[in-house]
Amino acid sequence: MILQTLYIIAIVSESxxxxxxAGRHKMDLFGVxxxxxxxxIGGGTIRDIVLNMHPMTWVKHPEYVLMLCFCSMLTTKIPYxxxxxxxxxxxxxxxxxxxxxxxxxxxxxxxxxxxxxxxxSGVITGISGGIARDILCNKIPLVFQKELYASVxxxxxxxxxxxxxxxxxxxxxxxxxxxxxxxxxxxxxVKFKLSLPVFIYEDSKKDIDKDSKK
Amino acid sequence: MILQTLYIIAIVSESxxxxxxAGRHKMDLFGVxxxxxxxxIGGGTIRDIVLNMHPMTWVKHPEYVLMLCFCSMLTTKIPYxxxxxxxxxxxxxxxxxxxxxxxxxxxxxxxxxxxxxxxxSGVITGISGGIARDILCNKIPLVFQKELYASVxxxxxxxxxxxxxxxxxxxxxxxxxxxxxxxxxxxxxVKFKLSLPVFIYEDSKKDIDKDSKK
Amino acid sequence: MILQTLYIIAIVSESxxxxxxAGRHKMDLFGVxxxxxxxxIGGGTIRDIVLNMHPMTWVKHPEYVLMLCFCSMLTTKIPYxxxxxxxxxxxxxxxxxxxxxxxxxxxxxxxxxxxxxxxxSGVITGISGGIARDILCNKIPLVFQKELYASVxxxxxxxxxxxxxxxxxxxxxxxxxxxxxxxxxxxxxVKFKLSLPVFIYEDSKKDIDKDSKK
Numbered sequence: 001m002i003l004q005t006l007y008i009i010a011i012v013s014e015s016x017x018x019x020x021x022a023g024r025h026k027m028d029l030f031g032v033x034x035x036x037x038x039x040x041i042g043g044g045t046i047r048d049i050v051l052n053m054h055p056m057t058w059v060k061h062p063e064y065v066l067m068l069c070f071c072s073m074l075t076t077k078i079p080y081x082x083x084x085x086x087x088x089x090x091x092x093x094x095x096x097x098x099x100x101x102x103x104x105x106x107x108x109x110x111x112x113x114x115x116x117x118x119x120x121s122g123v124i125t126g127i128s129g130g131i132a133r134d135i136l137c138n139k140i141p142l143v144f145q146k147e148l149y150a151s152v153x154x155x156x157x158x159x160x161x162x163x164x165x166x167x168x169x170x171x172x173x174x175x176x177x178x179x180x181x182x183x184x185x186x187x188x189x190v191k192f193k194l195s196l197p198v199f200i201y202e203d204s205k206k207d208i209d210k211d212s213k214k
Numbered sequence: 215m216i217l218q219t220l221y222i223i224a225i226v227s228e229s230x231x232x233x234x235x236a237g238r239h240k241m242d243l244f245g246v247x248x249x250x251x252x253x254x255i256g257g258g259t260i261r262d263i264v265l266n267m268h269p270m271t272w273v274k275h276p277e278y279v280l281m282l283c284f285c286s287m288l289t290t291k292i293p294y295x296x297x298x299x300x301x302x303x304x305x306x307x308x309x310x311x312x313x314x315x316x317x318x319x320x321x322x323x324x325x326x327x328x329x330x331x332x333x334x335s336g337v338i339t340g341i342s343g344g345i346a347r348d349i350l351c352n353k354i355p356l357v358f359q360k361e362l363y364a365s366v367x368x369x370x371x372x373x374x375x376x377x378x379x380x381x382x383x384x385x386x387x388x389x390x391x392x393x394x395x396x397x398x399x400x401x402x403x404v405k406f407k408l409s410l411p412v413f414i415y416e417d418s419k420k421d422i423d424k425d426s427k428k
Numbered sequence: 429m430i431l432q433t434l435y436i437i438a439i440v441s442e443s444x445x446x447x448x449x450a451g452r453h454k455m456d457l458f459g460v461x462x463x464x465x466x467x468x469i470g471g472g473t474i475r476d477i478v479l480n481m482h483p484m485t486w487v488k489h490p491e492y493v494l495m496l497c498f499c500s501m502l503t504t505k506i507p508y509x510x511x512x513x514x515x516x517x518x519x520x521x522x523x524x525x526x527x528x529x530x531x532x533x534x535x536x537x538x539x540x541x542x543x544x545x546x547x548x549s550g551v552i553t554g555i556s557g558g559i560a561r562d563i564l565c566n567k568i569p570l571v572f573q574k575e576l577y578a579s580v581x582x583x584x585x586x587x588x589x590x591x592x593x594x595x596x597x598x599x600x601x602x603x604x605x606x607x608x609x610x611x612x613x614x615x616x617x618v619k620f621k622l623s624l625p626v627f628i629y630e631d632s633k634k635d636i637d638k639d640s641k642k
Binding site for chain 3: 240270
Binding site for chain 3: 050052113115117120138141143151197198199201202
């Protein structure tokens with residue numbers, strides 16, 4: 001029940017941020033709509049394809065797709081209103097990231113996958129919508145360069161899995177604890193601009209140089 | 215039967231236009247072949263993966279793959295001949311778009327999906343081959359910026375679904391009506407350069423600026 | 429047994445080269461990890477999704493994922509050591525390409541697909557990890573421009589399929605023969621810089637020009 005509510009909040013806020021992202025690339029309304037949908041439900045779609053968990057959520061609940069289209073079109077009418085709420089969206093996005101991660105772990109647990117696959121399932125749900133959005137916009141995915149974004153997802157997945165299996169807490173309490181912890185972690189990372197170290201490798205070898213020029 | 219014929223026309227003409235597109239990016243013959251195949255049968259492949267409708271068409275009929283490879287190689291031999299037919303290909307491409315859309319709706323109807331999923335199935339079939347081609351060529355997908363391309367697909371899907379379920383017309387008549395309507399719509403859009411409004415959103419906030427520079 | 433060993437060698441060396449590739453794009457550690465995983469196991473993942481062969485290898489053996497993460501992190505610590513072994517990795521990469529191709533054909537044979545689908549299965553396994561890596565790094569896939577890379581995979585797939593079905597040789601001997609032949613073919617191509625002809629198509633038509641400028 002909590003998760004269901006968080007899921008709706010998450011996909012709505014992702015569709016709004018996806019719409020704003022598309023607007024920076026001068027796309028037509030259909031392009032905007034597609035980017036919004038991919039950002040919001042692309043992560044779950046990729047997870048369900050990779051782990052073969054059919055039918056996927058939006059196929060069972062196609063009304064969500066309509067709702068997201070409506071939110072996206074509304075955003076194109078009043079983009080500056082939504083942009084002025086960027087602080088709010090930063091928070092909603094953090095909540096969405098954790099909610100997606102927990103939902104991904106949960107769905108993998110239901111299908112009786114082990115620890116590693118459950119964590120991968122959560123992380124795919126959390127971050128691959130954003131990766132697909134950036135590929136469609138022809139950019140290097142932002143998630144590889146943003147403050148502890150994927151890391152927050154990984155930590156939330158591991159924490160939730162452990163609370164679920166190794167404590168007597170009921171599911172709702174586990175969700176809330178994971179949410180509080182993950183949200184604080186993400187907010188602290190944004191506030192202090194924490195990020196993972198960047199791995200830079202430069203090579204002067206001729207054959208590799210030739211590649212990178214292309 | 216009509217659909218089957220239209221399908222062959224559609225994949226052949228898409229493989230030829232895909233080959234010409236690849237030729238603009240200086241790829242080797244294998245790259246050209248792959249782009250041609252992705253343009254022609256990528257849309258159906260993505261649809262079947264997302265909606266879990268296996269086995270997909272080219273796995274059941276691998277001879278189509280050979281035929282498309284042959285068309286693509288032929289195109290590399292006489293590209294200027296095919297390019298001189300660009301008016302013809304514009305029309306074949308429009309027929310292909312409608313045929314793909316109808317086939318996608320049909321396949322989803324067979325799997326007993328509802329209205330929204332059927333339309334999504336048709337649109338995925340119609341446009342995602344072109345999106346995959348542009349991602350492989352490292353461009354922002356053209357379909358987001360072209361005259362009413364995706365819109366024609368959506369309208370055709372909705373029209374076909376309604377004719378199929380809410381009129382006593384038989385399937386072939388529904389196909390032909392949808393084809394005539396969709397084809398005229400697309401040709402008018404090209405002729406008068408109709409297109410969807412473009413959503414442009416520019417933001418001077420520092421943190422977002424930083425993103426877009428990357 | 430031979431194939432199993434070759435598979436481990438292949439994914440480990442692909443994860444190391446994937447890590448070095450990511451390092452040229454200034455990604456954070458998570459991005460590096462993801463690129464390494466995609467390069468190593470992305471090809472098999474895409475094959476299993478397209479041909480609906482679930483569960484995929486890394487879902488059955490999630491310990492491989494941990495092993496690859498470890499290799500990738502190790503590479504970020506001592507990149508110049510691994511880079512100094514570039515000759516070795518060129519060879520390991522060639523072995524990996526052939527091993528992936530054979531594994532792909534084998535898995536399709538087990539699922540009773542015909543000749544064409546088996547070859548496609550092998551080629552997807554061999555090359556699509558590298559394509560996914562290049563898409564994530566926002567480049568035109570290198571495989572379209574590299575010396576006879578995909579061609580070696582195609583030839584190896586055809587050879588292995590023929591040895592398997594049309595000779596009395598046992599499976600291990602077929603693997604070894606294919607490996608020797610494919611490896612020599614690739615090394616000769618690298619040595620003499622053999623490559624497929626490039627198809628270049630330039631068009632001065634106004635409407636097409638407009639597209640390519642975007």
